[in-house]
Amino acid sequence: MTRYCAFFESLTVRGDRLSMADLRYAFEREELENAETVISSGNVLFDYEERPSEGLEDLLAYLMRDRFDLKAFVAVRTREEIRAAVEENPFAGESGDSFVHTMLLEKQPTQAQFDRLVADHGTLGEERLALGARCLFVDYARPPAESLLTGEFIAKRLGCRGTVRNVRSLARILTKM
Known part of the structure; x- marks a missing residue:
């Protein structure tokens, strides 16, 4: 497993902040393991099988549209x-x-x-x-x-x-x- 961080650009739902608990739960349902928010909303650490971070960006953008009806930009980066x-x-x-x-x-x-x-x-x-x-x-x-x-x-x-x-x-x- 590789440790990643997802950096979301903006997480708002009809003027209200998206619950980080809801976001963590959505990650877990997609088998993105050990999801935890860090520092402030919009930064989520998680573990997943090693793959190019660009593919994970697509997956997380889909997750945001499908689960929360949000078009959110997300950058995913490895520790390195x-x-x-x-x-x-x-x-x-x-x-x-x-x-x-x-x-x-x-x-x-x-x-x-x-x-x-x-x-x-x-x-x-x-x-x-x-x-x-x-x-x-x-x-x-x-x-x-x-x-x-x-x-x-x-x-x-x-x-x-x-x-x-x-x-x-x-x-x-x-x-x-």
Whole structure:
């Protein structure tokens, strides 16, 4: 069995938060073992037979539609993939880790897509960007809520969706795994 973490983008049901107990139960019914939420809603650790994380993303997206009538984006990563996202973030420790984030992406953008993001971002703000393996590293240099660099802006230029966690949260998840 391999330990994974599912990072859900947004879990709301008609304006109410989805119960993490309900989510854990749905995981167990799909034979995703030892499901547990970690840090905050939207992060679920679980064990499953080893397979590419992209296939698990499809399975969990289906589960969310089938069980909860939700279209939720989910990024699934192994312990090693999370470790790489933490260790390879070039901005970690520079601006206060609450401002340094990793966007876990549904696929690997091309260099041309990343270059377009950087060019279109231009003078919108002070943020710094770097491309990783199926992730985008962002140093917001201030509270992210004050930034004009939104998930929608990023997704449009990279041609894929993602979900964001700060580096402290990723490090704590990695420790929990």
